[in-house]
Amino acid sequence: MSIWNHILNLPEEQQRQLFAIYNNNLPIEIRMQLADWIERQNWSFFVENNSETINMMKCQLIHQFGIEIKNLIEMSNDVAYRYKLTNYLTMITNSQSDVHGIIKNIHDCLLYEKEFIRCHQEEVPFPRVDNFFSNFQKLSQMNELVRENILQAENVFKNLKSIKETSNIKQLELGCYDIQSATDTNAIAIKKKLLETVNYLHVQCQSHINELINKYRDLVLKMQELSSILFDELNLWKQQQKNKTELPENLVKLKSLSESMASNICNLWQQLKFIDALIANDTNEDALTISQFIEIKKQITQLFKHLISETFIVKNQPKQIIKKETKFNAKVTLLAGSVLNVHMNSLVVKVQIINEEQAKLWNSDKEKFLVNSCCGEIVNNTTVMEYNSAANTLSANFINLRLKSIKRTEKKASIDKVVDEKFALLFTTEIFLENDIKFVISTISAPVVVIVHGNQKIHALSTIIWDNSFSELKRSPFNVPSEVKLGDLAQVLSRLFYDYSKRHLSEDNIHFLAEKISGHEVDKQHHYNMLVPWTKFSKDLLPEQNFSFWDWFYNILQLTREHLSEIWADGHIIGFLTRQRAEMLLMTKPPGTFLLRFSDTQLGGISVAYRNANNKVECLVPFCSGDLKIRKLADRLNDFNQFVYLYPDIPKDTTFSKYYSKIENQASNGYVFTQLKNCIPNDKDHDSNSSFADQQLSQQTSQQQQQQQSAMNESTNIYSDLNTMATNNQFEMPFEWNRSTIE
Numbered sequence: 239m240s241i242w243n244h245i246l247n248l249p250e251e252q253q254r255q256l257f258a259i260y261n262n263n264l265p266i267e268i269r270m271q272l273a274d275w276i277e278r279q280n281w282s283f284f285v286e287n288n289s290e291t292i293n294m295m296k297c298q299l300i301h302q303f304g305i306e307i308k309n310l311i312e313m314s315n316d317v318a319y320r321y322k323l324t325n326y327l328t329m330i331t332n333s334q335s336d337v338h339g340i341i342k343n344i345h346d347c348l349l350y351e352k353e354f355i356r357c358h359q360e361e362v363p364f365p366r367v368d369n370f371f372s373n374f375q376k377l378s379q380m381n382e383l384v385r386e387n388i389l390q391a392e393n394v395f396k397n398l399k400s401i402k403e404t405s406n407i408k409q410l411e412l413g414c415y416d417i418q419s420a421t422d423t424n425a426i427a428i429k430k431k432l433l434e435t436v437n438y439l440h441v442q443c444q445s446h447i448n449e450l451i452n453k454y455r456d457l458v459l460k461m462q463e464l465s466s467i468l469f470d471e472l473n474l475w476k477q478q479q480k481n482k483t484e485l486p487e488n489l490v491k492l493k494s495l496s497e498s499m500a501s502n503i504c505n506l507w508q509q510l511k512f513i514d515a516l517i518a519n520d521t522n523e524d525a526l527t528i529s530q531f532i533e534i535k536k537q538i539t540q541l542f543k544h545l546i547s548e549t550f551i552v553k554n555q556p557k558q559i560i561k562k563e564t565k566f567n568a569k570v571t572l573l574a575g576s577v578l579n580v581h582m583n584s585l586v587v588k589v590q591i592i593n594e595e596q597a598k599l600w601n602s603d604k605e606k607f608l609v610n611s612c613c614g615e616i617v618n619n620t621t622v623m624e625y626n627s628a629a630n631t632l633s634a635n636f637i638n639l640r641l642k643s644i645k646r647t648e649k650k651a652s653i654d655k656v657v658d659e660k661f662a663l664l665f666t667t668e669i670f671l672e673n674d675i676k677f678v679i680s681t682i683s684a685p686v687v688v689i690v691h692g693n694q695k696i697h698a699l700s701t702i703i704w705d706n707s708f709s710e711l712k713r714s715p716f717n718v719p720s721e722v723k724l725g726d727l728a729q730v731l732s733r734l735f736y737d738y739s740k741r742h743l744s745e746d747n748i749h750f751l752a753e754k755i756s757g758h759e760v761d762k763q764h765h766y767n768m769l770v771p772w773t774k775f776s777k778d779l780l781p782e783q784n785f786s787f788w789d790w791f792y793n794i795l796q797l798t799r800e801h802l803s804e805i806w807a808d809g810h811i812i813g814f815l816t817r818q819r820a821e822m823l824l825m826t827k828p829p830g831t832f833l834l835r836f837s838d839t840q841l842g843g844i845s846v847a848y849r850n851a852n853n854k855v856e857c858l859v860p861f862c863s864g865d866l867k868i869r870k871l872a873d874r875l876n877d878f879n880q881f882v883y884l885y886p887d888i889p890k891d892t893t894f895s896k897y898y899s900k901i902e903n904q905a906s907n908g909y910v911f912t913q914l915k916n917c918i919p920n921d922k923d924h925d926s927n928s929s930f931a932d933q934q935l936s937q938q939t940s941q942q943q944q945q946q947q948s949a950m951n952e953s954t955n956i957y958s959d960l961n962t963m964a965t966n967n968q969f970e971m972p973f974e975w976n977r978s979t980i981e
Contacts, residue, residue, distance in 0.1 A: 245355070303330065408439065461499070481706050501577050562642070568639065572623070588619060728766070731791065812833050832880075875890065
């Protein structure tokens with residue numbers, strides 16, 4: 239389905255909210271009438287790339303866009319409609335110098351539409367228009383302003399250079415007149431005039447130098463502000479990356495902004511190098527001026543190092559649960575790398591594993607951190623950064639990493655300590671730029687937990703989920719809150735269920751989970767503000783059980799993903815309710831009504847509660863993953879004639895028939911096809927229609943015993959008949975044949 243058709247299916251109120259982006263960016267009439275044409279174009283490609291050939295293609299795209307709009311104008315008799323489209327056509331026609339800006343506006347509108355539709359489908363809050371566009375637009379505008387200021391500073395520098403050259407020439411001329419006779423009246427007059435010119439040029443030089451100093455200081459402040467916003471956006475992207483909610487398009491924008499900022503700093507750096515050379519040979523320059531330029535150069539250098547370091551990111555995170563001696567991958571990229579020409583050198587990237595304490599030291603002072611500090615050995619831990627000219631990216635791809643050993647903070651750590659201890663991968667490389675700058679840059683991965691056995695994975699996952707979901711953007715590694723609000727935790731659990739089965743948790747589900755994790759009744763109006771400690775979530779055992787809340791919840795997640803995803807996504811499983819609540823609901827319905835609930839006492843089990851013919855509510859023994867691998871839930875429900883209506887009153891076959899397995903054709907080799915089916919033993923009301931029970935060991939044993947007894951009886955009869963025949967001399971028995979021989 240096209241994006242526009244998705245939009246038309248949204249509720250009217252949400253459509254109005256979405257249409258707020260269609261003001262000057264793109265008239266809604268054009269978006270509607272040219273929906274198919276607009277969505278067929280690869281706007282992202284033109285936003286991300288910027289070569290001479292592609293710029294020509296951009297112009298051709300906008301020209302074709304103009305033709306499409308002109309056709310709409312010619313086909314319409316509506317004066318207001320024609321007027322609005324004509325104004326927009328005039329705007330894009332007269333803005334040929336900003337073709338990229340027009341394309342970017344359309345690209346951003348489509349990007350916002352996709353994000354809006356995603357939020358509607360996942361039932362999460364919609365992105366605000368101002369939040370979505372403002373930061374990136376502000377960064378772009380600030381970058382452009384910085385670029386213009388650098389160009390202005392360059393013009394001032396060129397004037398300064400010209401004045402300096404003229405002043406040097408006049409100084410030489412002045413020296414020539416010094417050796418002429420002091421009595422030469424004409425020479426004295428010329429010398430006086432030259433001296434005035436030299437003094438004037440000196441004042442002009444000083445004025446230009448002061449202007450440059452002020453401009454550079456202003457640029458430093460602007461770029462510091464720009465860096466701060468850019469790094470905040472990068473941190474937000476990293477946080478979204480951990481939770482799998484990041485948008486690839488946002489990273490493209492961040493890359494573009496990083497490249498623009500790096501380009502601006504490089505241009506400014508070149509200016510400062512020229513100024514160094516210009517004033518280095520000028521003995522007239524005072525020490526204060528020189529020190530001011532030195533200080534500005536230090537600030538620019540620091541800005542540059544900070545930009546390169548912060549835009550060195552982990553693009554593809556490693557698995558956050560790493561098992562020793564198991565392969566894993568990772569990828570790092572330098573967002574500003576394509577601008578710096580560093581790809582001309584072979585940048586070797588090294589990866590190491592560090593513990594939480596080492597990560598804190600790295601975070602506090604990256605430059606002084608000992609890059610050889612690590613707490614384990616990783617095999618295949620070096621690779622070279624490669625430049626991809628098509629994508630214009632500089633990246634290092636680790637495709638065959640393997641953790642060989644790990645040193646834990648406690649030599650004999652308990653299982654709980656093992657799955658709670660967090661590590662990170664540290665990536666480092668050394669940057670060389672024109673022999674002027676040489677420094678080490680580094681970045682760390684999202685936290686990882688190292689395990690040695692597969693049975694540690696469940697509890698390691700709880701550590702990772704808590705960290706990913708509740709860590710702050712700017713934190714000391716790997717600090718997390720010891721307790722969170724139930725409302726925040728509910729969003730995480732709901733998102734997990736959506737990721738596993740494409741349906742979120744309901745309000746009733748969340749209220750049930752609040753009572754489950756707290757161990758007591760909770761007011762439904764205020765449960766979102768209830769604080770949930772980490773230990774209650776992952777460590778403490780549930781009342782009267784030998785497992786924690788997380789053990790119970792995770793096993794339900796796994797069961798749903800593996801066997802129940804379609805039925806859950808379609809809303810046929812209530813799931814989260816107590817046995818008492820299930821009985822109360824069913825007692826208001828006719829016999830034969832049933833519902834599906836997750837077991838409270840058995841990990842990863844789903845039970846069927848139903849009202850029988852005697853008006854009593856019964857619950858089947860829960861089906862677990864092993865049961866549903868043999869015969870899926872829908873087929874098992876189909877086996878039971880006792881189940882007639884899915885709560886509240888939906889006929890069973892109406893609900894579940896689409897999930898039933900197709901009956902296979904009879905085998906062609908002469909054998910009759912058989913099938914295992916479920917039944918409820920000793921259910922007299924349904925004896926005539928029920929099927930043989932399957933997967934019940936006791937019943938199988940009973941059947942085997944009955945078959946053996948029948949065989950024995952038959953053998954005994956044969957023995958008796960043979961004896962009778964022998965007695966009557968009908969034949970002679972060849973040997974002594976007795977019952978014990980048969981048995």
